Amino acid sequence: MINDEYNVSFVAKRSYDKMSEMIDELKISKRLFRRSYLNKDIYVNEEFRRKDLPIINGEVLRIHMPEEETQDDDFSSDIDIADETIDYMVINKKKNILVHETKNNQGNTLYNALINLFQSRGLKRRVRLVNRLDMNTTGLMVVAKNPFAHYNLMQQMEDGSFRKKYHAVVDGSFPYDEIVVEKNIKTDENDHIKKMICDNGDGDYAKTIFKKVISGEKYSIVEAELITGRTHQIRLHLAYLGYPIVGDTLYNDKTYDGVDRQLLHSFEISFNDPRTNEERHYEVSDHADIINFSKKII
DSSP states (O other): OOOBTTEEEEEOSSOBSSHHHHHHHTTOOHHHHHHHHHTTOEEETTEEOOTTSOBOTTOEEEEEOOOOOOOOOOOOOOOOEEEEOSSEEEEEEOSSOOSSOBTTBOSOSHHHHHHHHHHHHTOOOOOEESSOOOTTOEEEEEEESSHHHHHHHHHHHHHTOSEEEEEEEEESOOOOSEEEEEOEEEEETTEEEEEEEESSSOSBOOEEEEEEEEEOSSEEEEEEEESSOOTTHHHHHHHHHTOOBTTOTTTOOOOOTTOOSOOEEEEEEEEEOTTTOOEEEEEOOOOHHHHHHHTTOO
């Protein structure tokens, strides 16, 4: 079987009346399947086969994903790669770097650095981000290395099987051992950068589970598990509870000596491997500034 960034192969575990039935069961993007079929880049036992013909138990289905046109980028930045397979890369994002370009910030983002990394490796692939973090949020992110993996992982994001946990340093003595916040979120009409809580049914549904890790007199460390993934969700839900994140200049009016960002870190993610469906679990230590600040928690 051929398996690499440009090919994905599966052994049929049962017989199918037609190829499309196997494609549906494997949860392969219909767009990828349609494009591969039209270009005759889909094979059974290394021969092109019509999609309305059967597939027999034990036969090998392979989809070839050709090289893609890519752009050049000379922006370079250290990328901490926690793990990598032929389908995805898990990175530990540093602070103070945008994930992708904005109207006012072009060319010096993590996205540009990843283009440069792919380019240096000779990988003819577009950069496909699976999850995103705010500029000043650190921790784990996943980058897909082909369209098959990207679709599969995005489907897991939608159905909730892609799980994400964060640590946040918050202002105040967090009183809850565990609390679930379900509050809709929308963009603030007076400030397009900020989000706001909606109590009238407007906005997008958002759900976060918070658990107390350490609670002191002035500060606490809280674990946050995202059930949905709205922009600024954790930051806004904690501010709604009355325990804003230390250093969060959007949702916390206080200033803190030696703190140059919101102390929020994506420390744990888990999902199923797109190719094998085996569970993958990744965990990294808190960022150094969170560890240092946590010493103030008594």
